[in-house]
Amino acid sequence: MTATVENNTPKAVETARSAGRFLFIAAVVLICAWVLVPIYLLMVNTLSSPQEVTGFPKTGIPSFDFSSIQFFISFAGVAKALWNSVLVAVLTMILSIGIGAPAGYALSRFDFPGKEAFRMLVVMTRAFPLPLLALPLAVLFIRSGLDDTAIGLAIVHTVLAIPFAVLITFSLFSGIPLELEEAAWTLGCNRWQAFQKVVLPLVLPGIAASAVFAFTISWNEVFAAAVLTIENRTLPAFLVQNLNVSPLHLKFAGGAAMVIPALIFIFAVRKYLFAMWGIANR
Amino acid sequence: MTPKALPYLLLLPATVFLLVFFVYPFIQIALLAVTGPEGFTLQHVQTMASHWKFNTALGWTILLAAVVVPIQLVMALSMASIVTRLQTGRSAILYIFSIPLGLSDLAAGIVWLAIFEQSGFLNSMLYGLGVVEQPILFLGYQNIWVIFLAVVLAEIWRATAIVMVILVSGMGLIPKEYYEAGEVFGASAWQRFIKITLPMLRPSLQSALILRTLAAFEVFAVVTALGGTTLPVLMGETFQWQFTLQDRNVASAYALVILAISIAATLFFLRVLRVPKGATL
Amino acid sequence: MAEIVIKNVAKSFGSFQALHSIDLTISDQEFMVLLGASGCGKTTLLRIVAGLETPSQGEVWIGGRRVDKLPPRERGIAMVFQNYAVFPHLTVFENIAFGLRMKKLPQQEIDRRVNRTAELMHIEQLLKRYSGQLSGGQRQRVAVARALAMEPDVILMDEPLSNLDALLRLEMRAELKGVLDESKTTTIYVTHDQVEAMSLADRISVMNGGKIVQAASPVEVYRNPAARFVGSFIGNPPMNFLPAKRASNGQWQVAGLEMPGPVAGDALEFAIRPEDLTVSPDGFAATVRVVEPLGAHTLVTAEVGGKPFRAVLDSDLPVSPGDELRLSPKPDRVRWFDPETTRAV
Missing domain, CATH: 1.10.3720.10 (MetI-like)
Known part of the structure; x- marks a missing residue:
């Protein structure tokens, strides 16, 4: 009985810890995405042709067309x-x-x-x-x-x-x-x-x-x-x-x-x- | 040169500069707002106050600050706590977190315009998911609350970084021993945050909140980029009166209003978050 | 040839009087130590000699020249700072050469002096390093080498060893003594460490509350303290003090004993160093409170006449707390102080 308890407690703690660790990493990734994605989208638009910029729907992938920049x-x-x-x-x-x-x-x-x-x-x-x-x-x-x-x-x-x-x-x-x-x-x-x-x-x-x-x-x-x-x-x-x-x-x-x-x-x-x-x- | 005069000599340029270009112009603003050709007058203030856009502009400005600043505070506290707990990749993540610090509100407005405009990425995503069949005009005058939401998002996106940076520096000044003592006496991580971090962070919280709230009252370019003049705010109205309507006096009256609510907010935070004498680090 | 004369120097910071009218002459090539607790004004006095602080009144003369109005660079001094102040952006070589370059000496002479002083301080293999790559002891050596390279008339040292750990301090102390003796430069050395002061000084100026209480040779300061403060500050453990009353027979009554003493007033203070006590039946009645064996000796803290009283006894002697002892002072080592003026009688 005591043996099981001793074995289980560290496991439970470990599960809790790894869950916390996962949440922590998820939060970091989420905030990074929150900061970076809008900038990425602006760059997509910048690196697309004027037609693509006003076009719909958008793919979210730049076409590396420099005519907007040239304009x-x-x-x-x-x-x-x-x-x-x-x-x-x-x-x-x-x-x-x-x-x-x-x-x-x-x-x-x-x-x-x-x-x-x-x-x-x-x-x-x-x-x-x-x-x-x-x-x-x-x-x-x-x-x-x-x-x-x-x-x-x-x-x-x-x-x-x-x-x-x-x-x-x-x-x-x-x-x-x-x-x-x-x-x-x-x-x-x-x-x-x-x-x-x-x-x-x-x-x-x-x-x-x-x-x-x-x-x-x-x-x-x-x-x-x-x-x-x-x-x-x-x-x-x-x-x-x-x-x-x-x-x-x-x-x-x-x-x-x-x-x-x-x-x-x-x-x-x-x-x-x-x-x-x-x-x-x- | 005597050593006694040296510090004054070094301060002279900054003092003169601030007196001429900071103190004097603010006196000018006050004078412009309450004087006319015949001396003192409240006419400009009345013109401002009776204009139909004044109350809405004041309302939207205060509402914006009231929504944005608390959210930013909570987010910045979380981000700062995350950063202080990071072991690997701290500097890279810190850099990413603080990127928006360098962006202007105009740039932020344009960034979020790419998402919210009619052919933008939000519509593209909703369309792709089959939620909508036609792109929606989010930023039209019928959807003033969507414009407000877009402005809120853009402001949170852009200006949370500065709050985080201030708080991270503030947390860096709190000696580790306090946390260790807290742990020894049995405080949980959450209790340590509430009982140790927050109270000791008061000076940083104070400067961050004052800085952010005043900046929120000055919101201008984000709103212009996302909603044109559909969503009136005080700074935008000031700009309108100065330029489109060419009336400096009313523009100055608006400036006085922004100044007044700024001072009120500053005093509020100074009072609420004051640190008792001798209770500093 | 550089004699330092300090005449009537005082310094106040706002309403705080840091120094009260100091008069002190330090002869050429003398090693003078300013000793005192923190806040006694010793560092202020040193900084006034250096020119880093202006005195509120008084004069400072170095080598027959009045210098108190001159900036530090014109006083012919070099200084070693407590935190070493080794310039972090320069190599050790450039640090030592810094003052020489300011003097616009020829490169050859600079090389010669840097190498000579580096050798003297045993840092010749560190010349290309930066201060961040040095240990505390090495930085200290650089700071001393930098001062010596200037070949100044006067070297001023502000607690140069206080940031080193105990063992290193001992080693550097011996080395400093050798190097400074060799250089024959007039030196003022500030410290709060009495052992350092004793081992280095030709003369010690004991300071307290912005005044010099006694300026004399180390042995003199130890054996014949000019004031109660000196006795209580110097010596570890410090002197024991007991009140003394004049008896009708002209003798002095101290904690139940009668002994001869100076002819002065009705009340005095009796003083004796803990190591000048022996266990003998005609001594003070003492109740042992704490016993601290120190190896060679045993430090006994006892109570005599209701006052704490320490004795350094032979470690062979069996003592334990609660014991009653008889401690008798060596008659030639007894000192007397006037309780009013606190001066020695």
């Missing part, structure tokens, strides 16, 4: 919109890191009166619907000649990206022990040399990741881009303006043009995503 690329305004998107995103990247990183460094290395006030200012930006900034800035930009320019839009996107740039660089710099800098000072460096020779090489990958993050924020932003540009539309602004007049295959190719770089960006910064948010929460 998209040669469509009036698309090339320019793509170029504008890249230009604005690069400017945003430079501005937000150039302005945000020094602030992040100051927050991580110094204690000074007013530090909390600055932190509040940065945190506050996250509690405001930032794309709305485009409305009053449109007026300001017209007055200062920044309307419909890449730099004007990049400024608004920088407001969006700066809180992230500050908090991410803050956590990056906080991860470099102050002792390393102090060691460099005692070894003959002034502040700038120590930063350049010791801190910079160590944070560079992280800075690059947060720069890519800023790029992505700008690359994806729709509302402010649509409000602030007329001639020099970025890709999302261009697409959203033409949504109700453009044919389906143009939308899908445009969607793919936005998604593919994003996939690459996330891949590039994947290691840093969590480190960034871990500290940024505090």
